Amino acid sequence: MIVANRKPFEEIVELVKAYKSILLLGCNECVTVCAAGGAKEVAVLASELRMHREKEGQPIEVKEHVLERNCDPEYVVSLAPIIGDAEAILSMACGCGIQFVGEHYRQMRVLPAVNTTFDGVAEEQGVWAERCLGCGNCILDKTLGVCPVTRCAKSLFNGPCGGSHGGKCEVSDETPCGWQLIVDRYKEMNMLDKYMEIQPLKNWSTSRDGGPRKRVREDLKL
Amino acid sequence: MSASNLEKVLKGGNFAVTSECGPPRGADAEVVSKKGSYLKGYVDGVNVTDNQTSVVRMSSIAAAVLLKQMGFDPIMQMVCRDRNRIALQSDLLGAAALGLDNVLCLSGDHQKFGDHPTAKNVFDIDSMQLIQTIKQLRDEGRFLGGEEVKGRPDMFIGCAENPFADPFEIRAMRLAKKAACGAQFVQTQCIFNVPKFEKWMEMVRDLGVHEKIYILAGVTPCKSIGMARYMQKSVPGMDVPEELITRLKGVPKENVAEEGIKICVETIEQMRAIKGVAGVHIMAIEWEQKVAGIVEAAKLYPRPAI
Incomplete structure (x- = not known):
């Protein structure tokens, strides 16, 4: 699987600073398995962002969505109605997914919320390591x-x-x-x-x- | 046979002595000549390190040429970390054109240890493949890409081996592989654990490798207890037995450096008694001024004039 790692929260906050409404996008494939960008991680990051921005007096609307696959046009094309009036997409998919969504929605900024790190295996619960x-x-x-x-x-x-x-x-x-x-x-x-x-x-x-x-x-x- | 003095000394059946000169962290040629002046007349060849420990220094080619101008027979070290096969071959031609006759092939320390840990590494080829590359340029007159080399680099090819690194059981085989690739001499990692080195030499002899490659045993004088401890704890692949530290601790503080040199001379004497050891490589790290005394004390002075 492709293994990714969420970026530090401060870096993510900086990435979405200019926006009041974003779509936070996850992926049901590799990043779900490696617990970096699946439904659970999307929900956690969405809450963190909302709370942080509320505290700063600059609330942000975070729409949550998880695509079956971000690397497959069949699923990516289905995003149009979900994006709606979001000003940007913050993606927790791997680097492939981030780029592929951007290729399909050229008017949108697609920002990375994870660092894509390697192709690897789960050596044990909670431990992933590179192999290829x-x-x-x-x-x-x-x-x-x-x-x-x-x-x-x-x-x-x-x-x-x-x-x-x-x-x-x-x-x-x-x-x-x-x-x-x-x-x-x-x-x-x-x-x-x-x-x-x-x-x-x-x-x-x-x-x-x-x-x-x-x-x-x-x-x-x- | 190349024009290498070291090659002539070894082929003449002499017990060879080489040492090392680390290029400076700047463009000052005088640092090289000053370090060189300590070694003049006491060695058959002098290694010029290639950005060792991944710290940026004057290039090994340039520093080797400076030493050549002083009358030395430099052994240009070349690591695979920073250059791909295009740059390596190009630099080999350049080095040969500038009169360098020896090259020592290494994979190179990982850049993590140096002053530019965020750099990208290359490792297009490994040290064995570098040995093969030089041999091909020299003996077949063909580049790796297959084209003809017009003016072959005639170099004496060396390599390194660490008998103290793991897995121990393949360390003699690894040298056999390097010899099979075309390496003509090898300099070993610093020897402090003599029994383990003897065991390795036994394995080397069992494979008959000592008859295919000149083996120069690496020795290093310990300047201080701190240095010995540092090498023991922090340098990967270095084997410093506790007894050596105990011995250094056993002499008055002002005599530790002298004791370190004494141990080094004794080690050289032990090396001379081992079948298959063709010379010593003295690595006096930032202590080049002590090499002459060590060579004299080991009764290896004067060096053969060829």
């Missing part, structure tokens, strides 16, 4: 299911750097060393010899370095 950078050229077969591009802070392809210690990354004791995880997998599978394979230079053109990416399935087009 979407480099467009998967090598998880070679590293037995642990991605060196994402999980090594330096995206090293041929082993850990000299800063790996006690299973942790040199960048932070909170971060597991990606290469320790890979070596652990090699050992578990009795395949440590596989470490000796030299990984060639990566073709980054399939990654963001090739420019914004697009996927087309002609057979699915209408």
Whole structure:
């Protein structure tokens, strides 16, 4: 899922300072699962904003709405009547959703209430962690299911750097060393010899370095 | 064979001595010549660090050229953190054109540790792939993109290894991989835990890697108890045994630095006795003036004139 994190309240207050009426928009997909921008988070932020602005003597009207998906035109087009006379949309969807809604309602400012952070998993209740950078050229077969591009802070392809210690990354004791995880997998599978394979230079053109990416399935087009 | 003095010293079967010169945090060339003056005549090659610990400094190419002009054989360090394959290849050609004969390939400390922690890093290629890149430019005369190199950079290729980092079981294999990529010499992380280094060397010998690559053992004199403690606690991948600190604590305060140097000299003597160790790399961090004394005390002076 795409994992996001709500912006600090002070920053959100500043974003909507100029408006008296906004639509606070959530999304029922990833940001709901990672508890950043679903119905619950929309309700909480809406109340916080109303209370804050009331206290400041500058009340704000906050309309709440949660779209099934902010990244799908089928749902995004249904927003028109909901926007009504709102002066701006404050979105708790991921960066994709924020942009896509803006593309459909070009007269509106669509403001981000969350920071979109990574593609990841829920490691445990309340803990999400990054797993994939979407480099467009998967090598998880070679590293037995642990991605060196994402999980090594330096995206090293041929082993850990000299800063790996006690299973942790040199960048932070909170971060597991990606290469320790890979070596652990090699050992578990009795395949440590596989470490000796030299990984060639990566073709980054399939990654963001090739420019914004697009996927087309002609057979699915209408 | 390249024009590298270090390569000649090693190939001549001599126990090599290298040291390090960190470029200044400014444009003052005199800082480089002052640091260099402490080392003159006592080393076979001098490493020039590349924005080490991700702190912005004078470029390693420029500082290496300044040292070359003083008669040194500089070992230009090159990290993968700040440059992509286009810039790395370009700088290698430039370095060779300026007369630099040695290059040391590193991945580079993460920028988080430096003075620009908000910077974007590159890591287009890793240190092993950098070794392969230089070898390809030199031996095949082809750029990574496949085009012909007109005027090949003839360089002696080095790398680093940290026998004290984890996972320990692959640290000798990692060196084997670097040798397979084309690295000709390696300088290790500072050795304080000699038994662990010996264990690593045993693993290296088991793989036969010591016959494929010249191994220079890294040593560092401890200036103070504080420095030893800092390296023990705060530098990732550094293994400073408690006994070393106890020994430093055991001498009067005014003798701690001298004791640190004594330990360093003893370590060099231990290294000379280990099969497969071809030299030492003395990293006297901001203490370059002590290198000459260490080399003399270790009976490694004078250096072979080639």
